[in-house]
Amino acid sequence: MISYKLFGPGPVDISKKSYQALSTPVMGHRSGDFVELYQAIQPGLQEIFGTQRPVFLSTSSAWGVMEGAIRNLTTKRVLNCMCGAFSDKWLDVSKRCGKEATGLRFEWGQPVDPDSVRNELQSGAYDTITIVHNETSTGVMNPLAAIMEVVREFPEVTSVVDTVSSFSALPIPMDELGIDVMLTGTQKALALPPGLALFSVSEKAMKRAEAVRDRGYYFDFLEFLKNHEKGMTPSTPVIPLIHALQSKLEDIAQEGLEARYARHRANNRCIRKWMDQNGFRLFPDEHYASISLCCIENCRDLDVVNFNKALQAEKQFSINCGYGKLKGKTFRISNMGDETESTMTELFDAMDELIDRFLPESMV
Numbered sequence: 378m379i380s381y382k383l384f385g386p387g388p389v390d391i392s393k394k395s396y397q398a399l400s401t402p403v404m405g406h407r408s409g410d411f412v413e414l415y416q417a418i419q420p421g422l423q424e425i426f427g428t429q430r431p432v433f434l435s436t437s438s439a440w441g442v443m444e445g446a447i448r449n450l451t452t453k454r455v456l457n458c459m460c461g462a463f464s465d466k467w468l469d470v471s472k473r474c475g476k477e478a479t480g481l482r483f484e485w486g487q488p489v490d491p492d493s494v495r496n497e498l499q500s501g502a503y504d505t506i507t508i509v510h511n512e513t514s515t516g517v518m519n520p521l522a523a524i525m526e527v528v529r530e531f532p533e534v535t536s537v538v539d540t541v542s543s544f545s546a547l548p549i550p551m552d553e554l555g556i557d558v559m560l561t562g563t564q565k566a567l568a569l570p571p572g573l574a575l576f577s578v579s580e581k582a583m584k585r586a587e588a589v590r591d592r593g594y595y596f597d598f599l600e601f602l603k604n605h606e607k608g609m610t611p612s613t614p615v616i617p618l619i620h621a622l623q624s625k626l627e628d629i630a631q632e633g634l635e636a637r638y639a640r641h642r643a644n645n646r647c648i649r650k651w652m653d654q655n656g657f658r659l660f661p662d663e664h665y666a667s668i669s670l671c672c673i674e675n676c677r678d679l680d681v682v683n684f685n686k687a688l689q690a691e692k693q694f695s696i697n698c699g700y701g702k703l704k705g706k707t708f709r710i711s712n713m714g715d716e717t718e719s720t721m722t723e724l725f726d727a728m729d730e731l732i733d734r735f736l737p738e739s740m741v
């Protein structure tokens with residue numbers, strides 16, 4: 378059992394209230410009680426998605442829906458915008474689905490450039506585009522509104538937007554931006570356990586799916602819609618997690634979305650302040666830096682791995698030592714979920730007490 382609090386960018390720390398909600402007795406997924414639960418959470422979800430469309434619940438991690446979207450929408454070619462580990466992987470996933478796919482590549486730490494998107498879509502080769510809003514691996518938050526403004530110039534293209542680590546941390550108005558599929562998972566920005574993906578599909582994307590063969594069953598958008606109309610999911614969902622989601626939506630409503638957004642901005646500023654005070658800097662350009670986590674460049678040669686081990690063992694906190702090829706070169710601190718300025722300060726106080734032991738100046 379872990380004895381430390383998670384401050385890495387997902388899974389993140391889960392509240393006692395959510396754990397309690399998880400132990401609600403399981404009901405039949407075709408029962409009236411389930412329909413009531415399913416329908417009760419729709420308005421709250423639609424509000425955060427910024428959509429009038431249904432919000433579907435997929436018992437899978439986010440990748441299930443990321444793959445499913447490709448299988449439901451792509452007949453010509455998909456453009457996968459790539460600027461970090463998750464967005465890069467999406468190209469591989471598209472190809473594994475047997476689709477024609479092109480990667481639009483940007484250096485890790487750089488955002489997706491809207492003009493490059495336009496240049497590529499102008500070829501007319503594409504019917505789908507994938508965008509990761511908040512590239513959790515590099516701490517880049519892509520300029521989604523500007524990218525979507527370009528995508529809307531191409532009505533034949535359906536857009537799939539991953540908001541796994543940004544959903545509910547700032548407004549992402551799906552309908553207003555013209556996003557065709559918007560998806561998220563439970564274990565990051567929502568601070569719930571892993572196991573459930575949430576997604577919504579525009580009318581245009583639903584029409585497209587009707588004409589696409591080999592959608593499979595488990596992630597078939599048409600199955601989700603058909604069952605949604607009865608207040609149900611296609612197959613047996615992870616019911617405990619849906620109870621926890623309902624409880625989280627109550628918390629979000631109580632706090633108010635605007636206050637939740639403001640809290641995330643303030644908490645993110647706390648991380649940046651700590652970073653400045655300790656002589657570190659952001660890995661991405663400040664203009665494109667995430668507001669739900671910081672990916673910090675390790676410009677002081679901090680022994681990140683052992684620092685984090687000590688933080689876990691002595692202070693009961695855990696940060697993240699960098700993703701993939703950025704391991705050790707960066708480290709990441711999340712402010713997703715339920716954190717407050719006071720819980721962030723607890724983390725930084727603990728880090729301040731330990732950090733000197735793991736900096737090279739003190740090791741000579």
Ligand SMILES: *Cc1c(COP(=O)(O)O)cnc(C)c1O
Nearest residue numbers: 438439440463511513541542562
């Ligand atoms: C974590 C993450 C994913 C993958 O989520 P799974 O739940 O592991 O499928 C996808 N996209 C982003 C941006 C992420 O941060």
